[in-house]
Amino acid sequence: MKSMNKIITTTFIFILMLGLAQGQREYRKAYIIIGVPAIVEKVKKTLRFENGKVIENREEKKQAVSLNVSLDDMQLNGNNFSGIKVTTYPVSEEIISFSGVLSDDHSMIKTITIDQQYLKYNLANRAIAHVEEKINASFTFKNIPKQYRGYVYDKEKTIISDASWYKYRYLKYRAISETTTSKMIAVDEESIKKWTQCILVKMQPTNYTAEAPERNKVAVVTAGCEVKGDAKAEQCGPIVGIHALLVAKFSKVPGMKVLEREHMDLILQEQKLSESGLVEEGSKVESGKIIDEDILVIIQLQEPTPDDPPETYHYKLFVKDKQTGELDDTGISARIGKENIFFDHFVMRAYAYVMKNYF
Numbered sequence: 001m002k003s004m005n006k007i008i009t010t011t012f013i014f015i016l017m018l019g020l021a022q023g024q025r026e027y028r029k030a031y032i033i034i035g036v037p038a039i040v041e042k043v044k045k046t047l048r049f050e051n052g053k054v055i056e057n058r059e060e061k062k063q064a065v066s067l068n069v070s071l072d073d074m075q076l077n078g079n080n081f082s083g084i085k086v087t088t089y090p091v092s093e094e095i096i097s098f099s100g101v102l103s104d105d106h107s108m109i110k111t112i113t114i115d116q117q118y119l120k121y122n123l124a125n126r127a128i129a130h131v132e133e134k135i136n137a138s139f140t141f142k143n144i145p146k147q148y149r150g151y152v153y154d155k156e157k158t159i160i161s162d163a164s165w166y167k168y169r170y171l172k173y174r175a176i177s178e179t180t181t182s183k184m185i186a187v188d189e190e191s192i193k194k195w196t197q198c199i200l201v202k203m204q205p206t207n208y209t210a211e212a213p214e215r216n217k218v219a220v221v222t223a224g225c226e227v228k229g230d231a232k233a234e235q236c237g238p239i240v241g242i243h244a245l246l247v248a249k250f251s252k253v254p255g256m257k258v259l260e261r262e263h264m265d266l267i268l269q270e271q272k273l274s275e276s277g278l279v280e281e282g283s284k285v286e287s288g289k290i291i292d293e294d295i296l297v298i299i300q301l302q303e304p305t306p307d308d309p310p311e312t313y314h315y316k317l318f319v320k321d322k323q324t325g326e327l328d329d330t331g332i333s334a335r336i337g338k339e340n341i342f343f344d345h346f347v348m349r350a351y352a353y354v355m356k357n358y359f
Contacts, residue, residue, distance in 0.1 A: 080254030215294030
């Protein structure tokens with residue numbers, strides 16, 4: 001009898017320990033489906049003929065916006081989660097990122113923001129290609145309760161607190177060029193009431209226990225442009241806009257600390273970046289004396305090439321890792337001119353690279 005009690009006790013302890021081990025599991029895989037009925041403002045369609053004739057039409061229509069993402073490795077820090085999926089094809093690229101916060105008992109997603117950007121080029125060579133199609137979508141949901149299928153939109157509880165959608169399409173064929181642009185101005189509440197699912201989020205647990213991140217501080221700086229004031233945009237292109245968008249992307253990541261903008265000049269001074277020509281030899285000081293950043297993201301303006309048309313700007317992305325002290329030439333670059341003005345895609349690629357490789 002004593003032997004039997006001992007076996008039962010041992011089995012109970014083993015099951016209890018197994019349950020505790022299961023309780024330590026954390027979400028690492030994600031599957032998200034979004035479908036949002038949207039009201040689009042007057043869609044502008046312009047046809048330009050070789051003889052100079054221009055035909056322009058405007059209309060208002062409803063557009064259902066949808067996207068899905070599935071990935072095997074997302075970041076998790078306590079109740080904060082985020083993930084990125086980058087898909088590259090010969091003539092197109094898609095970047096989807098998301099970040100959000102779970103409730104303490106994991107019974108609800110308190111907030112989640114999903115961003116999508118899709119670009120399609122007319123040629124595989126990005127340096128000489130122009131954009132034929134571009135789609136930007138961004139949605140923020142709040143209060144998504146957990147159901148048996150995952151976290152699912154609830155008509156009574158869930159709120160779409162922010163939504164934006166933009167589509168641009170440019171085609172050039174024969175003697176006609178066609179440009180279509182549209183922008184979402186509001187979410188169609190009546191349509192949403194009829195939908196059974198606006199968002200579904202599935203998170204698959206794995207045997208991974210989340211630990212406090214070793215680093216969570218990032219600083220973004222620009223280099224190669226010493227011009228100040230209004231002349232900066234004229235001589236350096238949209239480098240200020242690129243900087244602002246990248247800072248905004250990092251600021252949305254739960255748990256991420258983005259160093260304040262007024263400290264940027266000091267950060268540049270304290271980095272040993274003279275090897276790449278990012279700062280002058282006389283201005284460098286030892287890293288970490290002024291600002292304690294973990295990762296320094298540098299947007300560098302490159303010198304124009306002789307073949308560049310006027311008002312063309314080249315940018316490259318560098319990353320300085322404080323742990324190793326190494327400067328990473330990421331290989332990510334952008335050629336921005338009159339035929340390719342979409343610098344926000346460079347921002348998304350830069351954001352995705354830094355998050356995947358450094359956080």
